[in-house]
Amino acid sequence: MKNILLVCAAGMSTSLLVNKMKEYADSIGEQIEIFALPISECSTVANKVDVVLLGPQVRYQKSQVESIVPAGIPIEVINMRDYGTMNGKAVLDRALQLVNQ
Structure with a gap:
């Protein structure tokens, strides 16, 4: 099972994206766990994830995330x-590409 972490600000819109990603994963038969957390909670799952995706609104915190994630x-x-379009398919496809590189 693959584990994906989405880093967000407040989590409202990111939670919607997580749901879209899960729907797509189910439709293609992928077993994936997706977490959406603010940066302050990243360390709680950092050792358990295969890829980390940042919401565009927190892109400026990428270096901070890099210091937390192994x-x-x-x-x-x-x-x-x-x-912006909540394209769960595209985001999940990209996450899987990153995991499989």
């Missing part, structure tokens, strides 16, 4: 268009 775990800012 080396070797991919970290990337979510494409602004995909985030």
Whole structure:
């Protein structure tokens, strides 16, 4: 099972994206755990994730996330268009690409 962490500010819009990603994962038969947490709580799951995606609104905190997450775990800012349109398919596809690199 793959584990994906989405880092957000307050979590409202990111929770919607998590739901869209889970729906898509279910439709393609992928077993994936997706967490959406503010940066202050990242350390609670940092050792359990395969990839970390940052919401565009917290892109400026990428270096802080890099200091929390173990080396070797991919970290990337979510494409602004995909985030804005809540394109769960595109975001999940990108996360899986990062995991499989």
